[in-house]
Amino acid sequence: MKRTWIVMFLWLLAIFSTITVPVFAQESTEAELNRLEDLRYEAMRGADVKTMGELFAEDFVYQTLQGVTHSKTSYIGVITSGDVKINAFKRENSRVKFYGDTATVMATTHLDIAFKGEQRMLSLFYLNVWAKRDGRWQLVARQSTALPKK
Numbered sequence: 001m002k003r004t005w006i007v008m009f010l011w012l013l014a015i016f017s018t019i020t021v022p023v024f025a026q027e028s029t030e031a032e033l034n035r036l037e038d039l040r041y042e043a044m045r046g047a048d049v050k051t052m053g054e055l056f057a058e059d060f061v062y063q064t065l066q067g068v069t070h071s072k073t074s075y076i077g078v079i080t081s082g083d084v085k086i087n088a089f090k091r092e093n094s095r096v097k098f099y100g101d102t103a104t105v106m107a108t109t110h111l112d113i114a115f116k117g118e119q120r121m122l123s124l125f126y127l128n129v130w131a132k133r134d135g136r137w138q139l140v141a142r143q144s145t146a147l148p149k150k
Helices: 002-045 049-055 072-081
Strands: 056-063 069-071 084-099 102-115 118-133 136-146
Touching (some): 002 049, 056 072
Parallel strands (some): 056 136
């Protein structure tokens, strides 16, 4: 009888672990993606070419608020040229969804920026697409839209 209980306990433990482990792994990955999103803004604020280069995939594409499409190279160039300077940012309402080795992050961001020397306060909603490649997440696509002014 004791052996039956041990077998049943081990069987239940195995079932429980298969249910909970993926949930914890996803929470960890969600936290990782939110950390990478903050790191991306910090890198852009500091014009950190190395970090942006690691975060943005080689095939990265960004459709801006102004309707301009940027590649990895052209977008990093805009940031490092000083045409767009991020003074401060605040991300809110981040929602992460997973699709295998692809994830989307949708969030609201409030920015204090200088655009070609002109100071602006900007609030936008964005959708970022991340792909896990070679064991790390890389940003492959970004689309943003301005939120109405309050």
